[in-house]
Amino acid sequence: MAEHMAQIPFLDLRAAYLAIQPEIDAAVQRVMASGWYIQGPEVEAFENAYAAYCGAAHCVGVANGLDALILSLRALNIGPGDEVIVPSHTFVATWLAVSAVGATPIPVEPNAQTYNVDPALVVAAITPRTRGIIAVHLYGQPADLDPLLEIAEAYKLALIEDAAQAHGATYKGRRVGAHGDVVCWSFYPGKNLGALGDGGAITTNREDIAEKVRVLGNYGSSKKYVNDEQGTNSRLDPIQAAILAAKLEHLDDWTKRRRDIAGRYSDALQGVITPVVPNWAEPVWHLYVIQHPKRDVLMAKLADEGISTLIHYPIAPHRQKAYAELAYAPGAFPLAERLADDMLSLPIGPQMPEAHVERVIETVNRVAPTL
Numbered sequence: 001m002a003e004h005m006a007q008i009p010f011l012d013l014r015a016a017y018l019a020i021q022p023e024i025d026a027a028v029q030r031v032m033a034s035g036w037y038i039q040g041p042e043v044e045a046f047e048n049a050y051a052a053y054c055g056a057a058h059c060v061g062v063a064n065g066l067d068a069l070i071l072s073l074r075a076l077n078i079g080p081g082d083e084v085i086v087p088s089h090t091f092v093a094t095w096l097a098v099s100a101v102g103a104t105p106i107p108v109e110p111n112a113q114t115y116n117v118d119p120a121l122v123v124a125a126i127t128p129r130t131r132g133i134i135a136v137h138l139y140g141q142p143a144d145l146d147p148l149l150e151i152a153e154a155y156k157l158a159l160i161e162d163a164a165q166a167h168g169a170t171y172k173g174r175r176v177g178a179h180g181d182v183v184c185w186s187f188y189p190g191k192n193l194g195a196l197g198d199g200g201a202i203t204t205n206r207e208d209i210a211e212k213v214r215v216l217g218n219y220g221s222s223k224k225y226v227n228d229e230q231g232t233n234s235r236l237d238p239i240q241a242a243i244l245a246a247k248l249e250h251l252d253d254w255t256k257r258r259r260d261i262a263g264r265y266s267d268a269l270q271g272v273i274t275p276v277v278p279n280w281a282e283p284v285w286h287l288y289v290i291q292h293p294k295r296d297v298l299m300a301k302l303a304d305e306g307i308s309t310l311i312h313y314p315i316a317p318h319r320q321k322a323y324a325e326l327a328y329a330p331g332a333f334p335l336a337e338r339l340a341d342d343m344l345s346l347p348i349g350p351q352m353p354e355a356h357v358e359r360v361i362e363t364v365n366r367v368a369p370t371l
């Protein structure tokens with residue numbers, strides 16, 4: 001790396017804190033001084049604000065995004081012997097949730113343009129054991145929900161949305177958050193709405209599911225020391241809830257900046273494949289992912305010039321050792337495998353300085369076409 005060039009981080013979480021430090025500090029102080037450290041008014045206030053933001057009737061805070069998925073599947077009574085259709089190309093947590101309840105993840109290849117699950121292939125994967133479909137709004141771009149809702153209705157399946165990367169994204173003009181039976185959120189620090197620690201939630205219009213997730217996440221108890229279910233402890237921390245409520249006020253501004261950067265990239269980048277956005281989708285650009293057949297060389301050259309990039313994700317879930325039991329051979333899901341080889345995520349974030357955007361564009365355009 002040349003001396004004069006500052007490192008361009010992939011995402012600057014400290015800058016995100018400093019941007020609204022007085023608000024976050026005040027939120028944390030308020031909780032500390034309140035004497036109320038589990039559940040209570042701060043969690044309730046955030047749940048109400050986030051439900052309203054998503055256009056959902058209910059929001060229930062949980063400990064993290066993976067728990068949001070697991071508790072949703074449990075609330076839908078999905079378990080051993082059941083099959084759940086999942087994308088072959090996703091973060092492994094989508095699959096882990098299915099395995100955690102004892103059900104089997106059934107992978108389906110994505111649409112090669114949008115990277116989200118292909119509804120036509122979903123139908124082909126349905127068997128008498130299928131109980132649900134998990135649609136992932138990958139990289140912040142909503143999956144094609146209308147055909148998935150039709151399939152779910154026709155085959156009596158639950159539609160679960162993994163929206164961990166899609167806070168504020170819209171599908172046909174309406175925010176993601178209540179299209180399917182239940183929508184699962186992560187507030188992991190690097191997500192578009194991120195806590196300063198772990199956090200998660202579900203949103204839904206179904207009162208039965210909201211109630212069941214709340215009970216399951218609180219030891220299976222709706223009344224203290226009375227246990228109706230073998231639940232677990234998975235609750236949103238009040239300090240994180242207060243921080244998230246403060247951050248939610250800024251989410252749309254931050255999304256706008258992400259959209260500006262994505263627009264600049266898509267207009268200017270050369271020698272790489274840039275993302276395709278269907279006309280019904282308004283993505284929130286959790287990640288800006290390009291493809292290049294010599295991805296590893298490109299990544300190394302960008303690193304030499306001080307530009308940090310990441311791969312989402314380098315190994316498809318069916319090729320992970322964790323899923324050796326499913327015995328999928330190499331090539332079983334060729335599109336997911338190719339994407340794992342070719343994809344590269346460029347720096348993007350609400351606090352990314354303009355000069356960094358320009359340098360990423362200039363460097364990619366100088367390097368990528370020559371590889």
Ligand SMILES: *Cc1c(COP(=O)(O)O)cnc(C)c1O
Nearest residue numbers: 064065066091093094164186188
């Ligand atoms: C981050 C993420 C999760 C898991 O969320 P955690 O809060 O880290 O448990 C699940 N699915 C997707 C698509 C994610 O990006």
